[in-house]
Amino acid sequence: MTNFAHHACTGTATSAGVSIHYTIEGDVGAPVLVMSNSLGTTLQMWAPQMPALLRHFRVLRYDTRGHGRSSVPMKPFGMAELGRDVLAVMDHAGVARAHFCGLSMGGMTGLWLARHHADRFGRFVLANTAALIGPASVWDNRIATVRRDGMAAIVPGVLERWFSPSYRASHAQGMEPVRDMLLACDPAGYTANCAAVRDADLRGLLSGVEAKVLVIAGEQDAATTPAQAREVARAVPQAEYLSLDAAHLSNWELPQAFGQAVVRFGAGG
Template sequence: MPYLATDDGVSLHYRLDGPETAPVLVLSNSLGTNLDMWGPQMPALIQRYRVLRYDTRGHGQSSLPPAPYQVDRLGKDVLALLDGLNIPKAMFCGLSMGGMTGMWLGVNAPQHFTRLVLCNTAAKIGTAEVWNTRIAAVEKGGTAAVVPGVIQRWFTEGFIKAQPAVVDGIAAMLLATPAAGYNAACGAVRDMDQRESIAAIRLPTLVIAGTHDLSTSAADGKLVADTIPGAAYAEFPAAHLSNVEVPGDFTKALTGFLAG
């Protein structure tokens, strides 16, 4: 399995799939998951793109540096991957925490990207109290302590009942996430506020939201789209992991936008 070292000594696990000469698309995972969360999109994406997936630091098979993490460091990890793999330009799609990383990249490193897709995300999420309560729960009981509540926010009740195997697979990703990595990433989300800075983004941008998203509401997504000049907006009848809950709609919107 391939890994790439960052300038601060973190080993990032990544995967490259699709034709070697195709345009590169970077996929960035949500808090508490790993690169496998993009499985529903991969069959379609590898027909047209060289897809670079990676595990955010502290997640999946990437190494676990100590806290604190900040959104700028998460963005710099993406730039390290592009530099280390000799990729001068790419498209970027991130969901939730991955979308926050994409916002930072759009503001601070636009020369490396051609298009942004920001999914089920927000420029500011929750209060410090909410995040500190979650961090305390995970410190005490590991990620298992938050799995039931997280799953209820990530999927609609109907999807949980209709697709238990899919839901169990996502829950397993969350359970496998090291508590220290999860909490460090929670800290990055807690401390992030990009509500003003994203107005500077000039890249073609698509914002995707879920009507039933209890983590980053459709209103949050609409605010991001309204703040970024010229951004497109799509909303689907899903909760937080819209790429998993409505994969057909999600993939169609994604590929349509990337094709320009």
Template sequence: MQIDIKGEVFEVRLDGPEGAPALLLSNSLSSDKSMWDDQIPLWSRHFRVVRYDQRGHGRSVVSPSPYTMDQLGGDALAVLDALGIARAHFCGLSMGGMVGMWLLTHAPERIGRAVLANTAAYMGPADLWNGRVAMAEKGGMEALVEATITRWFPETFRMAAPQTMERMRAMILNTPAAGYQGSCLAIRDMDQRRSITAVRNPVLVIIGTKDPATTPADGEEILAAIPGARKCLLDAAHISNIEQAERFGAAVDGFLREA
């Protein structure tokens, strides 16, 4: 369904029992809420799962670039507000995990347990993101899709799961170039390395051991910064919830359901 938030439209989907604890999911750069499809059958047994397309992605609003992490984090809160949800667990991957870190430092009372997957508190250098913005400007998402797929998944998985790869390509190509550019600039300008030291919510950090984008070192940096954070290692590259769908789902479900 689509909801209007201060004149801007956001695509949202709800799964699971209405009275169950809420779980908010936040997608990665170049994806949309469908990236979580593999986990929904499990998670919706015990949670009211809230998925939304981040600004500039899927069927949500494509506002003018640049975006900021304050803006993306504010969008997540606005979705919860629009649905009347005072507090939710959280799971975000890559850019979604960056939104999660923002929520944990700016609105910790709105979040219960949080899963930060395949993400980083800082992602330099600036030239990397400026280059991707320029590529999108020149060639659209078609110029980025194959490099993105290669970064997201190792060759062995790409060869073994051709139908999944086609679904991922379609999702990337469906991302508005302007939304991609705005989000790249939000990531470029983000630095949450110091702010996350104040986080006190229970946090699980999921790290892909073969992740070339948000590397294991990036995940370890988050672990070291957040007191009491726990680690889950998956034999995967960047989009670990697709590559290791069952293990990812079980790890998150177990963590969120702890007493």
């Protein structure tokens, strides 16, 4: 593109043999904000926030390995690999330093990065996430179901957890893009990421996080509860806590409030 004031491009980074698809767009002089998606979605989960975010940031979104246009690894992986994927994307895009916003699994990725690679980041927004998401038996059952019956078998239950009853009743069409992302997710990629979340226990990292962090919770989130979010906020020395009246996918259910919170915090407010 020739508009250098608002440049947009896509790319593919390689991280330990895994291809990671990303897009970066916005004012080339603006601070960069990396967005990390939840389990089962793609970089398109951030579409509701993009107009607001692009007024303040250059936004770097990527498909987590095993999702969207990123490749499905053949070997098991964990949070370290998910975190290094972000660094590979930043390197490929020529981004030396950025703010970070992740939801659910993306928030766990952010926690790992905040502890191990703080020099590459400014502020972190960790939404609808926890340092430990269990129990393991829930993940094992979900993995077995997807391997046996495919993604369609779990989508109704996922949507029920991700959206509040009032949102589901009044925004049936609004959930369709999320449903489509879930149904399109590669089962092998999904189950591999389930295993990564199942095996991640980041509680020991929290007190060592020196960055400024905004923890966003959904008041009706049964997947990563407000109590779990408060545990993260209490343990991280420079953390703020914000509760939104939403379930798990708070950025989709309350796009304006979520976007405003990210802009305010990322701008240092």
